[in-house]
Amino acid sequence: MQSEQLPFYIGRYHATARLGSGGMGVVYLATDERLNRKVAIKKLLRNPNSSNAGERIRREALLLAQLNHSNIVQLYDVVEDASGIALVMEYVDGCSLDRWQRERTLDLPQKLQLIKQICAGLSRAHGAGIIHRDLKAENILVDSDGTIKITDFGIAKNWREDSGLTREQHVAGSWGAMSPEQAQGKPLDNRSDLFALGVVAYRLLCGQNPFGDNNSPYVIVDRIVKSPHPPASKLAPELPLAVCELLDRLLAKQPEQRPLNAAEVAAELESLLQQIRGSGTSFTRTHSLTATVTSESYFHRPHKPRRKFARAAKITAGALATCAASIAVVLGISLYSPPAESQKGHYIAVLEPAVRGQESLSHNQRLLIGNVQNALKQGLSGRRGLHLISYSESRKLTGQPLANQANSLNADLLLIPDVDCQGRSCELSLELLDSDTLAVIGSQSTRLSMEEGLESRARTLHQLDSLLSDYPAKAANQANLIGAEDYLTYLEIYERRHDYLHLGDLLDQLDSLQKRAPSFAPLYELYAEMAIDQEFNTRAAEAHERLARLLQKAPARLDDTPELLISELRLSMLRDNPGRPEALLAKLKLVLPDKASYHQLSAMYHQQRGDYSRALESINSALALRTSYIYLDQKALILTLDGDMPAANEVLREAIALNSESIDAISLLAGNMLDAGRAQETIRLLTEAGLDRIGPMDTYNLCLAYYIEKQYAQSQTCFKRVSELAPKDADPLLYRAEIAREQQQTKRARDFAQQALQLTQGRSDWEGLLMQARAYAELGEGEKAVENLLKIRRDAPDDLYTNYARAQVYITTGDLLSAKAHIRKTLEQGISPVWYCTARFVKICNMPAFNDLRQQYPGLCGGAEHNNEQQNSAGDSQIARSGETSAKL
Numbered sequence: 065m066q067s068e069q070l071p072f073y074i075g076r077y078h079a080t081a082r083l084g085s086g087g088m089g090v091v092y093l094a095t096d097e098r099l100n101r102k103v104a105i106k107k108l109l110r111n112p113n114s115s116n117a118g119e120r121i122r123r124e125a126l127l128l129a130q131l132n133h134s135n136i137v138q139l140y141d142v143v144e145d146a147s148g149i150a151l152v153m154e155y156v157d158g159c160s161l162d163r164w165q166r167e168r169t170l171d172l173p174q175k176l177q178l179i180k181q182i183c184a185g186l187s188r189a190h191g192a193g194i195i196h197r198d199l200k201a202e203n204i205l206v207d208s209d210g211t212i213k214i215t216d217f218g219i220a221k222n223w224r225e226d227s228g229l230t231r232e233q234h235v236a237g238s239w240g241a242m243s244p245e246q247a248q249g250k251p252l253d254n255r256s257d258l259f260a261l262g263v264v265a266y267r268l269l270c271g272q273n274p275f276g277d278n279n280s281p282y283v284i285v286d287r288i289v290k291s292p293h294p295p296a297s298k299l300a301p302e303l304p305l306a307v308c309e310l311l312d313r314l315l316a317k318q319p320e321q322r323p324l325n326a327a328e329v330a331a332e333l334e335s336l337l338q339q340i341r342g343s344g345t346s347f348t349r350t351h352s353l354t355a356t357v358t359s360e361s362y363f364h365r366p367h368k369p370r371r372k373f374a375r376a377a378k379i380t381a382g383a384l385a386t387c388a389a390s391i392a393v394v395l396g397i398s399l400y401s402p403p404a405e406s407q408k409g410h411y412i413a414v415l416e417p418a419v420r421g422q423e424s425l426s427h428n429q430r431l432l433i434g435n436v437q438n439a440l441k442q443g444l445s446g447r448r449g450l451h452l453i454s455y456s457e458s459r460k461l462t463g464q465p466l467a468n469q470a471n472s473l474n475a476d477l478l479l480i481p482d483v484d485c486q487g488r489s490c491e492l493s494l495e496l497l498d499s500d501t502l503a504v505i506g507s508q509s510t511r512l513s514m515e516e517g518l519e520s521r522a523r524t525l526h527q528l529d530s531l532l533s534d535y536p537a538k539a540a541n542q543a544n545l546i547g548a549e550d551y552l553t554y555l556e557i558y559e560r561r562h563d564y565l566h567l568g569d570l571l572d573q574l575d576s577l578q579k580r581a582p583s584f585a586p587l588y589e590l591y592a593e594m595a596i597d598q599e600f601n602t603r604a605a606e607a608h609e610r611l612a613r614l615l616q617k618a619p620a621r622l623d624d625t626p627e628l629l630i631s632e633l634r635l636s637m638l639r640d641n642p643g644r645p646e647a648l649l650a651k652l653k654l655v656l657p658d659k660a661s662y663h664q665l666s667a668m669y670h671q672q673r674g675d676y677s678r679a680l681e682s683i684n685s686a687l688a689l690r691t692s693y694i695y696l697d698q699k700a701l702i703l704t705l706d707g708d709m710p711a712a713n714e715v716l717r718e719a720i721a722l723n724s725e726s727i728d729a730i731s732l733l734a735g736n737m738l739d740a741g742r743a744q745e746t747i748r749l750l751t752e753a754g755l756d757r758i759g760p761m762d763t764y765n766l767c768l769a770y771y772i773e774k775q776y777a778q779s780q781t782c783f784k785r786v787s788e789l790a791p792k793d794a795d796p797l798l799y800r801a802e803i804a805r806e807q808q809q810t811k812r813a814r815d816f817a818q819q820a821l822q823l824t825q826g827r828s829d830w831e832g833l834l835m836q837a838r839a840y841a842e843l844g845e846g847e848k849a850v851e852n853l854l855k856i857r858r859d860a861p862d863d864l865y866t867n868y869a870r871a872q873v874y875i876t877t878g879d880l881l882s883a884k885a886h887i888r889k890t891l892e893q894g895i896s897p898v899w900y901c902t903a904r905f906v907k908i909c910n911m912p913a914f915n916d917l918r919q920q921y922p923g924l925c926g927g928a929e930h931n932n933e934q935q936n937s938a939g940d941s942q943i944a945r946s947g948e949t950s951a952k953l
Contacts, residue, residue, distance in 0.1 A: 135185030181212035262314025409449035741896030817842035846877030897923030
């Protein structure tokens, strides 16, 4: 080769300019005079300290020769003579990705397109068995047309081969771009490049390096190996949640927690791009406006360990159903102007009406009592200086001594209705008590007729006005917004709102009622409660679509009322609509008179997003205003989801001290025990609570506990009951199929699986497709089962429920490698090994391929004694549903 004084020739190539240099060589711009085209030539530098540099560049040439792809710099030629070796490559008329980003203002779709191109190039390399090992922005070029070109495969290798070429420097790669396993010198596969891709994408989308900008490479590597990166949502809150979650998965410490391959990442990016195009939303700026932390400052703050999982759709839906049971009830049936004052005034609780005169109530008497309750809620919710405690909170204390109820509710005032029914009318007495002394402050009474719904309502409100003259009402009278007959229909539906078997029919009736009384705000509140309750308890995926259609019909005059705002908030949270919940919360902060209720809603929102620190901050703000066992239950759930089980249990003890009969606290504890493998304790807690008091989700947990304990007869009966309560839920049918198969009832097992499949046909949501996959696996149609799993790879949450179901499918279809990956993932996420001691997974107990898992988790095949040892470290999961806990918090 010629002297390096430009210009000079390298073979037939005329080098005219120096483009750059790296650790192994210098890159020149040259002209191929035979083909009359520009080329880039990488010439090896002579290094007396390296005996195999020549072999390295030859290996780079061999690897590049296998890779012919539009997103990878193409190799044209190799020139080797006495003076050295050089690679002749495609010349890219552009710059590095770093410089490209600095010199341009790119919107979110443009950035996602660039990342998608990187994925395409990586997918081609990985398909040939080649990992780059030094993927960083400097090694990614962008040409003048915006096309990505991955370059510098100098330390790339085929991960199926052990060439030993990197041993003289032990760890190859750039400190800021290498994966944790690469930094530790562990064996690598394609997922190491995915981590590096995550670093590149994070910097492109968030504007900062995920591991800070410390000058010391040792500090950076220590963070890569040991410290969690700042969640993307903190540095770039404007990014869609799905983008933040993808970045966080790419940067997972363990390779098995990252996406499977670059093609999967590309598919997720394409789906995101389609959603963005479809929404018409502009994302010109994607970071720095509302960031709460810089990446460097993040590493200087104290952190506590966090679980690697979060509850997803079913828990979220349950928590949303809570709003109907606790927040919405506070509002009653009121329309009022937004208060400007800060949190002031007294808390008042309405106790369950005491009914005298008859041992049992007729249908009309129950309706009249419901009428009284609704009127009291309306009359109390809009009074200056008075805040109504959720009626659902006080109702759960029914039957306890009055002093206990006062202590549990932490109210300033208690309102006690007393109803004495004789014939076709009832005498209503109202007593107002001071909560501390239980002394009667005032009382009022009136006679109500069962035939006069609206008139009885008006009489009740009149008595309340007389009793609470120190707290004047602000609410508008809604009697003229609904007719007497329609109001009776509303009361009948309200009375049956927890009739899970007929929720669909009741919603149909509310749809008809809305057409006749569109301005009656309580109707929307009740509809939202029942629709979300239906979706959570019966797995009816279409329920939130019904709610969306109804809310669109609401007249404009109701737009800023709490009833509509809370209903829309719950719907937007259920649908995970970006930005919409924040806007609704901002409005609710103005219109809700009780700021504790606002903080509870805010806590639910942050909990649903997985931002547990902010959720705890919000629920603590609610507790600072009033110590409520309902708020304590919610705080315990947030702590459980955040993986802090000792703190959660301590808070649960506080809640039970306030209300020893709290089914919410018992339900959460029972779910935790089940996930920890203590099925017998779950059975004890739920049966002692009373089978008539627990809802469908707790009944499901009880069924699972019997199943884990191999009490198959009880489990079959129990799952049959769940199917009756939730006829659109395929889950109990699938477990009944498994139990039947274990009992050698092959035909019965297939029948159950076929019923589950028919029940989910036509569903395209991730949960429906997941249950279809389990049904296909039960029926021996493995290909269809796996096809469904691939369809939901982007939409399904990466939680225990989903990964356990995937493990069920793969073990049934015989894909042991995939089954093992998901079994490991769930064990790392906190599931007790007892969940893999069932008939379906018995095969893993004698297969050598699972030796490492059995050694790491002895309880896998060691029986109950080993499993119980796991109880202190196991976390809460989605396998045990939180049922009443999440539904009523």
